[in-house]
Amino acid sequence: MRHRGWFGAALVGGLLVAAFAGWHHSAMPHDVQVKVPTPPPVSSARSVALLPALTAPPRAALSIRGTVRGARGPVAGATVLASRTVEGESLTGLPCVEGLGRMRDESTRDCVTSQRAEVLVAQRQGEAPVLAQALSTQDGAFFLDGLEAGSYALWVESPEGVGLLRDVAVGREGVEVVLGAGSRLSGSVTDEQQVPVEGARVTAVFTAHSRFFETLTDAQGRYLLGPLPRGEYVLVASHQGTMSRASPLRLHPPDVRQSLTLIAPRTLVGRVLTPEGEPAAGAEVSLGRKDDRRVLTDERGHFSFEGLTTFSYVVTAHHGGFMGTEGVSFRPSHENDTPSPLSKEITVELGTALAELEGVVRDERGQPVAEAVIKLYVRSGCVVSRYLAKTDVQGAYHLGPMPPNQVSLSVSSPDGRLFASHEETLSEGKRTLDLTLEFVPRVEGILVDARGQPVEGEHLSLLTRPGEPEWSLSDKSGPGGRFSLRAFRSGPLLLRVGPDSDDDSSNQGVWSQEVPVPAADLRVVIARRPTVEGELVDESGQPVAQALVSLWSSEASSDQELESGTTDARGRFSLVAPRPGRYRVSAELEDNSFAHATARAVEVGPEGAQVRLRFEAGHSLSGIVVDLQGRPVPGAVVGFQSEHRSGRHPHQEPEVHATTGPDGRFTFASVSGDSVVLLVETEDFLLAEPSREDVPGWMRLEPSAREVRVVLARKAMLRARLVRADGSAVTDFTVNGEEMSDEQGLLEWPIVRTGSLTLEISIDEGERSATVKRTVFVRQEVDQDLGVITLRD
Numbered sequence: 177m178r179h180r181g182w183f184g185a186a187l188v189g190g191l192l193v194a195a196f197a198g199w200h201h202s203a204m205p206h207d208v209q210v211k212v213p214t215p216p217p218v219s220s221a222r223s224v225a226l227l228p229a230l231t232a233p234p235r236a237a238l239s240i241r242g243t244v245r246g247a248r249g250p251v252a253g254a255t256v257l258a259s260r261t262v263e264g265e266s267l268t269g270l271p272c273v274e275g276l277g278r279m280r281d282e283s284t285r286d287c288v289t290s291q292r293a294e295v296l297v298a299q300r301q302g303e304a305p306v307l308a309q310a311l312s313t314q315d316g317a318f319f320l321d322g323l324e325a326g327s328y329a330l331w332v333e334s335p336e337g338v339g340l341l342r343d344v345a346v347g348r349e350g351v352e353v354v355l356g357a358g359s360r361l362s363g364s365v366t367d368e369q370q371v372p373v374e375g376a377r378v379t380a381v382f383t384a385h386s387r388f389f390e391t392l393t394d395a396q397g398r399y400l401l402g403p404l405p406r407g408e409y410v411l412v413a414s415h416q417g418t419m420s421r422a423s424p425l426r427l428h429p430p431d432v433r434q435s436l437t438l439i440a441p442r443t444l445v446g447r448v449l450t451p452e453g454e455p456a457a458g459a460e461v462s463l464g465r466k467d468d469r470r471v472l473t474d475e476r477g478h479f480s481f482e483g484l485t486t487f488s489y490v491v492t493a494h495h496g497g498f499m500g501t502e503g504v505s506f507r508p509s510h511e512n513d514t515p516s517p518l519s520k521e522i523t524v525e526l527g528t529a530l531a532e533l534e535g536v537v538r539d540e541r542g543q544p545v546a547e548a549v550i551k552l553y554v555r556s557g558c559v560v561s562r563y564l565a566k567t568d569v570q571g572a573y574h575l576g577p578m579p580p581n582q583v584s585l586s587v588s589s590p591d592g593r594l595f596a597s598h599e600e601t602l603s604e605g606k607r608t609l610d611l612t613l614e615f616v617p618r619v620e621g622i623l624v625d626a627r628g629q630p631v632e633g634e635h636l637s638l639l640t641r642p643g644e645p646e647w648s649l650s651d652k653s654g655p656g657g658r659f660s661l662r663a664f665r666s667g668p669l670l671l672r673v674g675p676d677s678d679d680d681s682s683n684q685g686v687w688s689q690e691v692p693v694p695a696a697d698l699r700v701v702i703a704r705r706p707t708v709e710g711e712l713v714d715e716s717g718q719p720v721a722q723a724l725v726s727l728w729s730s731e732a733s734s735d736q737e738l739e740s741g742t743t744d745a746r747g748r749f750s751l752v753a754p755r756p757g758r759y760r761v762s763a764e765l766e767d768n769s770f771a772h773a774t775a776r777a778v779e780v781g782p783e784g785a786q787v788r789l790r791f792e793a794g795h796s797l798s799g800i801v802v803d804l805q806g807r808p809v810p811g812a813v814v815g816f817q818s819e820h821r822s823g824r825h826p827h828q829e830p831e832v833h834a835t836t837g838p839d840g841r842f843t844f845a846s847v848s849g850d851s852v853v854l855l856v857e858t859e860d861f862l863l864a865e866p867s868r869e870d871v872p873g874w875m876r877l878e879p880s881a882r883e884v885r886v887v888l889a890r891k892a893m894l895r896a897r898l899v900r901a902d903g904s905a906v907t908d909f910t911v912n913g914e915e916m917s918d919e920q921g922l923l924e925w926p927i928v929r930t931g932s933l934t935l936e937i938s939i940d941e942g943e944r945s946a947t948v949k950r951t952v953f954v955r956q957e958v959d960q961d962l963g964v965i966t967l968r969d
Contacts, residue, residue: 238323240344242351243316246336247716250316251355254334258308258320258344260327261386297379297388297412298420304329304386329385331405340405340718342385342746356716358403359427363435365397365413368509368516372397373438376415380425383408384721384745406714407721413438419485426722426767428714429794429846442484442506443519447477448493449500450526459495461524486516491524494577497605498526529604532576537567537587537611539594544571545613547590554581580604587611592662593618617666619691621698623657623673630657631704633752637672638663641690663693673702675738675754706780708751710787712743712763719747720791723765727751730758730777753780763789764818770794771832773818773849794846797877799884801840801856804864804957808840809888812858816844819851819876830855852877854886861888864956866928889956892927896962898937906967910938923965927954939967 244254296302307328308320320330323346330353332339337355344351365376378399379390384407393399406428414420418438425434448456455477462470463481467489473479488505502524509515537548550573552563565573585598594613619638623631630653637650638661653659663669674686687702708727712720726740738759739751753759762775772791779785797816801809815830834842854875856863864887867876877884898906898921905921912935916923925935933954938947946967954960 238325238346239319239321240323240328240330240346240351241317241319241349242330242353244312244318244332244334244339244353244355245316246334246355248336250312250314251334251336252312252314252316254312254316254318254332254336254355256310256312256318256320256353257306257331257333258323258328259304259306259331259385259387260329261304297381297410297422298377298414300388302386303388329387331387333403337716338403338405354717356406356714356718357430358405359430359432360400360402361404361411361425361427361432361434362398362400362402363433365393365399365415365436365438367418368437368439369513370437373415373418376413376438378436379412379414380404381410381412383410406718411436419483428765428767428772429770431845439486439508440518441482442486442517443480443482444484444489444491444504444522445478445480445519446491446502446522446524448473448479448495448524448526449477450496451498453525456493456495456526459493459526461491461493464490464492491522493524493526494530495526497530497532497577499528499530499577499579500524500526528579530577531580531602531604532574532578532606533583533600533602533609534572534574534606535609535611536571537573537613538571539589539613540615544569545589545594546571548573548594548613549588549590550575550611551586552578553584554578555584556581578602585611587613589613592616617663617694618660619663619669619671619693619695619698620660621658621695621700623653623659623700623702625704626701629704630655631702632657634673634702634705635675636661638693639670639672641668641670666693669693671698671700673700674705675752706753706756706782706784708753708759708761708778708780708785708787710749710761710789712747712749712789712791714791715793719743719745720763720765721745721747723747723763725749725751725761725763725789727753728760728762730760753784756780756782761787761789762818763791765791766831768832769834769844770846771816771818771844771849771852772847773852775818775850792848794848795882796843796845797847797882797884798841798843799854799886801836801842801886801888803861803888803890808836808838809858809861810836810838810840812836812840812842812856812861812886812888814842814886815855815857816847817853817855818849819853848879850879852879854884856886856888858888860891862891862926862928863887864889864929889929892955892957892959894925894927894933894935894952894954894960894962896923896965897921898923898939898965898967901966901968906939908939908941909967910940912936927956927958927960930954930956937965937967 240258244251244256308323310318310320312318325346327343327345330341330344332353332355334355338358339353339355341351341353361380365373365378367373374393374395374397376393377390378393379388380401381388389401391399391401404427409425409427410422411425411434412420412422413436415438419441421436421438423434423436448459448461450456457473457475457477459473460470461473461479469481471479484506486506486508488503491502491504493500502522504520504522507516537545539545546567546569548567550565552575554561563575563578565575567573580602582601585600587596588594593616595616596611596613598611600609623634625631632653632655634653635650636653636659637648639648647664649661649664651659651661668690670688671691672686672688691698712723712725714720721743723743724740725743727738729736729738738754741749741751743749758777758779760775761778765772772794774789774791776787776789778787801812801814803809813833813835815833817830832844834844836842854877856873856875863873863875867874875886898909900906907919907921908917911923911925927933932951934949934951936947936949939945948965948967950962952962
């Protein structure tokens with residue numbers, strides 16, 4: 177990835193600085209740390225976006241004209257910037273298959289690891305450059321000149337808010353950018369002992385467009401970025417002499433706090449000894465899954481790794497057919513604690529003899545198969561290790577060295593039409609195993625509607641015929657309606673097109689027919705199912721990306737989620753309905769401290785339907801959790817969820833939650849929704865007045881609620897021991913429709929409130945079944961034991 181010339185010119189000639197409020201992140205699975213070079217400091221600790229030195233426009237320069245509008249009309253004095261990603265340089269916000277915390281490198285089209293992304297951010301590589309800027313006039317008008325042909329993202333910053341408009345083509349006039357509130361991002365940067373770090377560089381990357389926004393921390397280690405457009409960001413903090421730190425963020429509430437801790441890099445030095453106790457020169461040493469670095473020992477058997485973080489590592493060494501491992505960990509320093517060592521020394525002794533596997537992969541005619549993929553799996557307890565290899569042009573492969581063990585292999589040709597699987601016990605030393613691939617039967621063809629138009633994204637399944645043991649494989653039709661289903665055997669099978677659901681209403685319009693296997697060039701004509709297309713916007717009309725959107729049956733008794741997906745970068749979504757009819761479409765956006773939800777009914781005709789969903793402006797929700805005596809309850813986990821989803825998944829843990837402090841208080845930064853619930857969980861308490869008997873921690877709230885008081889009662893249980901007529905314990909039973917089990921036959925049921933409590937207890941053991949109903953008077957916070965209950969046939 178090359179450095180752009182404009183960046184060097186900007187450093188020499190002076191950077192144009194726009195006082196633009198900072199920007200936020202794409203989802204990473206966890207915080208990561210990498211030592212990176214520290215770039216030159218920015219000019220101040222304000223929120224800034226570094227701009228390139230603007231050069232003379234090319235000959236074919238074009239322009240974009242438009243207006244900036246706010247809540248009260250045209251906005252004067254707003255800064256308007258035009259940027260776009262650069263093919264071969266920019267990091268985009270496209271998520272990779274392997275987790276959310278990765279971005280894509282445009283130069284290779286490969287996933288960029290979190291560590292690599294930090295390095296690129298610190299070196300200011302991968303940024304989408306700003307290519308033009310202007311100030312709006314008194315009537316809100318702006319004019320961006322000197323642009324090449326193509327599409328740009330327009331960013332607007334003003335005291336009245338921020339705005340973002342994507343894919344604006346050069347030459348357009350009358351473009352309107354509407355300002356929204358945006359989000360302010362603040363926090364602090366400290367070292368391991370919680371000492372503020374002054375002058376740390378904090379960079380927020382808007383991952384959907386690779387814009388970088390940054391600032392420096394002040395003397396108290398504090399930073400402020402914003403207001404920033406809502407969306408996903410990666411926040412990177414770095415300072416000379418420390419490991420950089422990245423954290424995923426999603427900005428939606430007006431104010432978001434995110435603090436980061438920087439740690440000093442650790443060094444690991446060591447040596448590798450042969451089974452005879454001699455230095456092992458040329459041994460390969462690796463750090464394990466969390467760090468894929470590998471080094472070779474020198475002539476004295478020495479090795480070293482620098483720039484390590486406070487992880488635990490399993491150091492593995494291979495040499496001469498033997499392996500050795502040694503664990504090492506670097507603990508972080510804590511506030512008022514003695515600093516932990518920055519370096520450690522270990523010795524790895526080789527002792528375990530290793531196994532290696534090699535051979536040739538051929539097809540059924542005996543011809544070598546090049547580029548075949550061999551996957552080898554080794555199970556050790558609950559841990560499964562995987563080894564990968566590819567065959568060369570002669571079909572040869574090599575796997576290992578690896579510990580001797582029972583292994584499973586799967587081998588497939590590059591096009592997936594040949595396959596083999598094998599079990600093998602590997603002993604010490606080298607083993608030769610040749611493998612022969614067998615033809616994999618497939619059912620292939622094209623899916624079209626009654627007009628002959630390709631149908632993409634439709635569910636297809638290949639199933640056994642009625643009366644045969646159940647077996648199925650499924651996929652979706654791709655571009656042009658093409659599909660290719662791998663079959664589990666040759667011979668006639670059922671090809672099914674349509675949603676695979678137990679809900680009868682979803683199965684209407686499903687196409688199924690017996691087909692020969694293998695089969696090629698099938699043309700399957702189906703009735704196209706109607707599609708619900710729409711967009712999701714926030715209260716200011718700005719698109720909301722990466723929100724969960726679902727299609728539900730409109731019947732209140734149905735809990736069937738018919739289809740779900742996420743909105744794209746422009747807030748758009750598409751959901752396929754089983755058939756024309758009335759449905760409910762919901763949208764949810766949740767991230768730790770905020771939750772927004774909306775839903776509306778939609779009538780779907782044969783040609784589908786269009787729908788626009790809108791989140792209401794969020795508001796903070798605070799409250800206090802107390803016991804029956806009015807005393808605060810600290811440590812209670814308070815979850816927030818839309819009633820719509822809670823009603824269908826009453827036992828699913830909410831993603832949005834807060835923990836009460838010593839004063840029993842909790843706060844959610846920004847919430848909205850027509851009907852919402854709180855779910856309160858604590859080890860010793862239950863809700864004193866739950867909204868639903870079957871979910872003791874469930875409390876319904878009015879949408880207008882801003883401050884709530886949650887009253888808990890100390891947990892009390894109704895207990896009994898269930899036995900059969902012969903006195904043996906009933907280990908599996910059902911209580912009020914809920915299946916339960918206990919080896920001693922013990923039944924425990926929560927006492928939610930004072931009054932009558934009815935338990936219907938039943939067992940079903942094939943030929944033996946029995947039911948007992950008991951109604952007892954119970955008191956809140958008072959345990960009660962019913963003794964032994966005998967269930968007779």
